[in-house]
Amino acid sequence: MSEMPNRKPETGAFFPRDRNWHPPAFAPGYKTSVLRSPQRALLSLDGTISEITGPIFGHSVLGELDNDLIHNFAKPGESAIGERIIVHGRVLDERGRPVSGALLEFWQANAGGRYRHKKESYLAPLDPNFGGCGRTITDENGYYAFRTIKPGPYPWPNGVNDWRPAHIHFSVFGHGFAQRLITQMYFEGDPMIWKCPIVNTIPDRQAIEQLVAPLDWANTIPMDARAYRFDIVLRGRRSTLFENRLEGN
Amino acid sequence: MAQELGYLKETPSQTAGPYVHIGLTPNFCGIAGVYDADLGSSMVNDRTLGERITIKGRVFDGAGAPLKDALVEIWQADAAGFYNSPSEIRGAADPSFTGWGRCPTSAEDGVFAFETVKPGRVPFKDGRLMAPHITFWIVARGINIGLHTRMYFPDEGAANDEDPLLARIEHRERVATLIAAREGSTYLFDIHLQGPEETVFLDI
Ligand SMILES: [Fe+3]
Numbered sequence: 001m002s003e004m005p006n007r008k009p010e011t012g013a014f015f016p017r018d019r020n021w022h023p024p025a026f027a028p029g030y031k032t033s034v035l036r037s038p039q040r041a042l043l044s045l046d047g048t049i050s051e052i053t054g055p056i057f058g059h060s061v062l063g064e065l066d067n068d069l070i071h072n073f074a075k076p077g078e079s080a081i082g083e084r085i086i087v088h089g090r091v092l093d094e095r096g097r098p099v100s101g102a103l104l105e106f107w108q109a110n111a112g113g114r115y116r117h118k119k120e121s122y123l124a125p126l127d128p129n130f131g132g133c134g135r136t137i138t139d140e141n142g143y144y145a146f147r148t149i150k151p152g153p154y155p156w157p158n159g160v161n162d163w164r165p166a167h168i169h170f171s172v173f174g175h176g177f178a179q180r181l182i183t184q185m186y187f188e189g190d191p192m193i194w195k196c197p198i199v200n201t202i203p204d205r206q207a208i209e210q211l212v213a214p215l216d217w218a219n220t221i222p223m224d225a226r227a228y229r230f231d232i233v234l235r236g237r238r239s240t241l242f243e244n245r246l247e248g249n
Numbered sequence: 250m251a252q253e254l255g256y257l258k259e260t261p262s263q264t265a266g267p268y269v270h271i272g273l274t275p276n277f278c279g280i281a282g283v284y285d286a287d288l289g290s291s292m293v294n295d296r297t298l299g300e301r302i303t304i305k306g307r308v309f310d311g312a313g314a315p316l317k318d319a320l321v322e323i324w325q326a327d328a329a330g331f332y333n334s335p336s337e338i339r340g341a342a343d344p345s346f347t348g349w350g351r352c353p354t355s356a357e358d359g360v361f362a363f364e365t366v367k368p369g370r371v372p373f374k375d376g377r378l379m380a381p382h383i384t385f386w387i388v389a390r391g392i393n394i395g396l397h398t399r400m401y402f403p404d405e406g407a408a409n410d411e412d413p414l415l416a417r418i419e420h421r422e423r424v425a426t427l428i429a430a431r432e433g434s435t436y437l438f439d440i441h442l443q444g445p446e447e448t449v450f451l452d453i
Pocket residue numbers: 108109164167169266
């Protein structure tokens with residue numbers, strides 16, 4: 001499993017999470033959260049070795065087309081229907097340092113807003129050439145990129161007429177299990193972002209804007225695909241200079 | 250004006266939504282051919298050292314219904330108490346043990362299950378040993394930020410009694426929410442998101 005660039009292992013505890021920046025567990029505008037939110041206070045504890053360590057995934061887990069959702073489910077010679085896009089960016093930590101070797105997994109609806117799932121009931125059609133999942137691993141500079149089609153917005157049962165803005169779900173592994181994160185990326189300029197009850201579980205507008213990927217015209221590939229830039233920030237680690245008991249010196 | 254610290258803000262969490270299984274366990278939900286196997290579906294092989302155990306459980310909502318669209322991940326030390334991670338600098342972990350598992354809760358009854366080994370003890374920050382435990386992380390539709398908790402072992406009474414995390418739980422009757430029940434080589438660990446049996450979740 002391990003395959004890391006040459007760098008001294010980091011063993012510091014992570015910065016505490018800013019729970020006011022994240023959505024609260026209980027957010028009644030998003031109805032499903034009502035019965036799925038812990039009501040008691042979380043037990044706070046400075047990270048132990050069980051949280052500052054985490055699994056690392058080597059490039060050997062990746063298949064050739066894992067970062068190409070246009071082709072990884074398509075029949076040979078065919079491709080998924082929709083607006084072709086590149087999503088790329090860097091995974092950094094709160095100190096601004098690149099997170100290399102981070103596993104990113106993503107999933108999304110097809111161009112019509114339909115997921116390939118037996119519980120999905122939206123009447124938009126399935127695309128026979130689109131599966132809807134992909135993954136990649138950041139390079140030594142924390143950089144990643146993948147190719148996909150722009151997902152469509154879709155309606156969902158919450159309020160009478162709630163729709164999700166176009167979005168891509170991201171799951172991220174950094175270097176410690178305490179950094180584990182699942183989030184969603186939205187697209188610059190989409191007016192539906194601000195109407196969405198799931199987006200609006202996040203109390204701070206600036207925090208929401210951190211999830212909105214701008215169109216990256218400079219990286220658009222002429223006659224092929226537009227680019228969107230999405231940087232992800234994981235928790236930073238404290239320096240271990242003054243807390244080196246774990247190292248035993 | 251003082252200098253800028255220049256720290257970035259962590260990317261805010263969003264719910265994993267109803268289709269987290271598409272992204273993280275596509276083979277499980279019928280999207281075949283994209284990945285050979287779902288990541289985290291196997292933690293052990295024939296050469297893994299230690300006592301083989303099974304962990305099984307469900308995740309219940311506040312109305313007592315099991316979640317059938319959740320995803321559970323676990324992270325643990327090997328049998329000797331080492332993590333298979335670059336940040337583990339006390340020694341080398343068993344190369345035949347990943348320490349990390351991922352399991353979707355089933356669409357029929359909401360059960361998750363892991364085949365793993367019983368972890369060894371690892372030190373707390375001050376050097377005291379913690380009781381053997383397994384870190385859990387739970388995501389699902391309706392969970393806005395992934396929930397961390399731990400499973401401890403019912404047959405480790407003495408170690409549990411001196412465990413620094415368990416000792417921090419103010420309402421002592423809640424300690425039981427972190428201790429699995431044993432049935433042979435299977436440990437049953439149900440997670441309650443809310444209600445009278447609400448599991449102790451961690452901000453860690
Ligand atoms: Fe979605």
